Amino acid sequence: MRNQLKVIGILVFIVTLLTAATDKLLDNYLFKVPANFPKPSYAFANNPITKEGFELGRKLFYDPILSSDNIISCGFCHNQPAAFTHHGHDLSHGIEDRLGKRNAPPIQNLAWTNRFMWDGGVFDLDLQPIVPITSPDEMGETLPQVLKKLNASKDYPILFKNAFGVSTITTDYLMKALSQFMNGLVSANSKYDQVIRQEGAEFTEEEAAGYKVFKSYCASCHQEPLFTNNQFANNGMPMNQNDLGRYEITLLQEDKYLFKIPSLRNIMLTAPYMHDGSINSIDDVIQHYRLNMQTTTNLDNRFLKNGQIERVPLSDIEAKNLKHFLQTLTDTIFIHNPMFSEQ
């Protein structure tokens, strides 16, 4: 009997040690500012990532309970293998096979931005999920209904209690949990990162040449290390009067047809491209900048010279090398990380 107790005691000790180690691992693993990244803009002081909060956020992210038909989850349009985009789909899908008007963007490195959606209409990650949850073309649900379902469920009240110490699930904690998971989705382990951080990787000759091309022609908008400057611009895509971009938020003429400059991280995984998903391949994206850009309302100044459109003058070799460089932005650890997958 005494020996049995001893064994149990030792086991408990080991489990405690393991749990502590896992917690520490998670703390580090779930959110750590990569050495080559700036300070995040998310207010972590209000919502630090914990193991319980992150796992709850993950469960919610993959749970269709957030939609009105209980079929569409966040993960439905944001698939991990495609860097949390809807691979192959030009526009976001929703309940009853409805279509949104824009391409589902990747969910990665969100802690470093405070302008969400293609038009920047949302300025706080904690407010962002309300858009797809309540959009009639996406999850088509109402917030009071979501809270009702969650509070009435078997497991969620316990999980919220464990994560936040609350006995009722409210908007605030629902959004905090989702933010903890999404903030944890940091992509910073591409070959590019390993080269920049001098972790032993080296660019091939073509990649190095492509990096030069990138720095000359792309980097002012797609600023390193996030590969976006988090601003809005018009890049000469054909205008569609049904989508005025940033103007729909600000009502300023100068914002007509401006869209969020997306990150190029994991760009090889996130086809189709642009806010409307109208370009199918990265080659065609590069061709867009070389040959197809149109003189649109509010075309970005970077593409204008003396008031005339000046497309990006890449040679065939430069275009090819640029693609090689863009391939180094793929983060296979990110897309295979089991911590980010549906459990």
Added chain:
Amino acid sequence: MQSTDAVKSLAPINIQFQNMANELPITLNTGKYTNASGESFSISLLQYFVSNIELISADGKVYTVPQDSSYFLIKQANPQTQTIQLNVPEGRYAKIKFVLGIDSVRNTKPLSKRTGVLDPSSYEGAENMYWSWNSGYIFFKMEGNKITENPSVAGKKFRYHIGLFGGMDKPTLNNIKIIELDLTKKGLAKVRWGSQPTIVCTADVAKMFTGNSTITIDQFGTVMGGPTSALIANNYHQMFKHKTTIN
């Protein structure tokens, strides 16, 4: 001790909002009203935010209701919401001031500072007062139907959802309206222990169709977040009047 004193020095007062359309009290769905352009209409939904209330006494002292408890959603469908109960220092009040809508700072606060009527989950269905896609509150919402002469023809539905707080990056449309009502003509509010005065205000929603700009249901049946919202907000800025004070 101090907190007891503070509580002691505050006495109750009500502010009541009586919604009207062209001097007529509003009856949802069945009431028939006429706007400045002669269009007949009925109202199916009417609600608006009153916030950041200040009371100014006859000798010029300003009492600001603590901000966290100074947000009220006035709903035509719920008479209880039409009377705001406050606790203010004793005194003779000659003026009230409030925001029709939600101040820009609160529009940008974390969710933990958006409780009660500010909680985006607190609105059921058509009563929603929060724009998710352009983060911010709807300040004023009125929906209804134009009534046609011929009862066999369906009236045009109108939807006026007015919000926009001025933007995050650069100045954009700001439809926040500050309302000031002088109480001296129709009666000061005498706040003292043992009584509960009520400041009665009217809100004539038909004013949204006229004033600086003429708005017709035919031309502007649906206004939500676009530039026309500024015209409507500038019109309804004039909709409040002090009717009387019951001391």
